[in-house]
Amino acid sequence: MSAPDRISDLAIPAARRRQDREPWPVERIIVHALLILFVLLAIGPVLIVIINSLKTTPAIFGGPFDLPTAKTFSLEGYKRVFTRGNFIVNYLNSLIVTVTTIVLTMVLSTLAAFALVEYRVRLASLLGGLFVLGIMLPIRLGTIPLIQMMLAWRLMDTLAALILVYTAMSVPIAVTLMVTYFRTVPTDLKEAARMDGASELRTFWIVLPLVRPGLAAVAALTMLPVWNDLWFPLILAPSRQNQTVTLGVQQFVGQFMNDYPALLAALTLGAVPLVLLFTLFSRQFISGLSKGYSK
């Protein structure tokens, strides 16, 4: 997680590297101490959930901050989540919705961004502006007509309804972000491709590998709000067989209010995949976040 985890397009200043070899001055200790404090504050609660999900109920309330011992260790919570909950289905639903949304968003936004950079007619800047405005658009406020649309098209309570809405929600920031990446593609390359008689679609295909970091940023940025959303699953796909993980855990929490090991196990299962994915893609996510919104 060390070297490749940096934001690669910003070089490490030479001065900073030199400092690595100095002994530990007071300032450095203070910086580390403060950061460690905040890290504990940030991940402490998450650790509490994970640790306690592995314990028996009396142990959870007897010593909430203790690690599980041979005596208090228990996987009963996880067992009950899988027997009473609907977790496999929830996971599959979240996976289908998130992956399909990411793929659709990547395809649509890449095509659009390529054209917005490539064909510099007046309409292009107008359309580009329309997408930038969309970043700020509170899509949830259109929920009532969305319900009516989904009812009319017989898409109510389907995963497709979620995918369509999430794609619409993700496309504006994705297009805006991809435009910044396509701007860095050298014109010579495209002209050379055209000279060789390549069609526009073929030219697009040729330059696509050059914007791969942008695609990773779009994927990382789309993933989180879609996986974690509670609003649209609650309204557009609430039935048991269509629930996503976030809604499933929410309902599980409501139903098994007193079964703490099972609750904590459900929460752990709901959080772990995204935390892991984020840890892997944090560099793409962070550069996407700062580039996409700084328009």
Place this chain on the structure above:
Amino acid sequence: MISPAAAYRNLLLFVLPALAVYLVFAVLPLATSIVMSFFQTSGASGRTFVGLANYERLFTHPTISARFWNALLNNIQYFAIHLIVEVPVGLLLAALLTSGKLARSEGIYRTLLFIPATLSVVIVGFVWRLIINPLWGLVGFPLLGTESTALTTISLMSVWQYFGIPMVFLYSALLAVPNELVEAAKIDGASGWTTFWKIKFPLIAPQFGLIAILTYIWTFNGFDLVFALNGSAPGPNYSTDILGTYFYRTFFGSSGQLADLDLGAAVATVIFLTVLLVTAAYFWLIQRRLKSYSV
């Protein structure tokens, strides 16, 4: 070279799929909401134009308007707490991360500090309710059960989740500060403290405007955490009701309140205008001024 006609044709072909999804599932529902807010649906007989009657009800009906103003004021407080706590914390952490005293550990800290922002609100709400549970003995006072402290408590839980976002914006901006400027200040004998406030801080200042406006948009679309903790009629005694939960109740109905789609559309329109006016004012007044100062 591509002829203008061909450029227009290509542009439209490439942009159309993204534009269609965005227009149909994001722009159209919002526009329809606004139109709906001027109508009244009555049984099978269809819709009648009622002018501003829905708005009149929203602003003057004794219970409907009282709840609305309450939710609006709560939402303003919710936003203010986010801004007041998140920005200084984000700035401190971004400054620490870019202090040049971290070397390899910088990426690890950055990733760990952002982890809360990757969690779903269901987990955030549950774990914090558990931690501040009087049973566990950390806090001997029902923070969430008391009218005067409930909203602040929920706001701070949300701050805990999202402080990573301003941190990342400010961190990226600090990394982009030209190293020669910092080096020159160092040669002139400026301390790390002086360099930060006199050189780096003015250069990252535009980020604060961006963070403020994004926080405004996000908090005025807030719903998930409040709903996960307190349901759709968030107590005690509506003291944690914000516009998102109010909107949800209006069109979805709740105990003691029938679902009213037309009134819901009016609520959506009012929230939309609240967001739009402030955002537009920000871009016209502040952003333009900041841009003209930056080189």
